[in-house]
Amino acid sequence: MELLISILVAIIALFHIYIMWFEMFAWETRGRKVFSKFPRELFGQTKVLAANQGLYNGFLAAGLIWTFFIVDTDWKNNVMMFFLSCVAVAGIYGAATADRKIFFVQALPALIALGLLLIGR
Numbered sequence: 001m002e003l004l005i006s007i008l009v010a011i012i013a014l015f016h017i018y019i020m021w022f023e024m025f026a027w028e029t030r031g032r033k034v035f036s037k038f039p040r041e042l043f044g045q046t047k048v049l050a051a052n053q054g055l056y057n058g059f060l061a062a063g064l065i066w067t068f069f070i071v072d073t074d075w076k077n078n079v080m081m082f083f084l085s086c087v088a089v090a091g092i093y094g095a096a097t098a099d100r101k102i103f104f105v106q107a108l109p110a111l112i113a114l115g116l117l118l119i120g121r
Contacts, residue, residue, distance in 0.1 A: 001120045008113040016061035023054030084110045
């Protein structure tokens with residue numbers, strides 16, 4: 001169970017590193033391809049906003065990566081639950097306000113990892 005949780009946490013952390021890169025450094029290039037319905041002229045105007053969002057995604061990834069270096073199991077699980085909860089809430093909010101598929105890409109993996117973490121306690 002621990003191995004599965006660690007793999008899920010690693011995947012979620014890597015995904016948020018990708019989001020950070022995407023929003024901070026590729027918003028005006030890759031972003032136009034990913035968000036084809038978003039008006040092209042707004043990418044330049046929203047670059048700073050996207051970079052700010054990317055930074056927050058980087059913090060989520062950093063928190064999840066941090067858990068791999070925590071030795072105390074209780075402390076590790078508590079930190080992991082906190083950051084997975086943050087990811088889940090962000091994914092649920094994104095699904096409710098921007099695009100429903102965000103739930104499946106962001107919130108659901110975090111909720112699964114949280115569920116496994118709680119079952120494993």
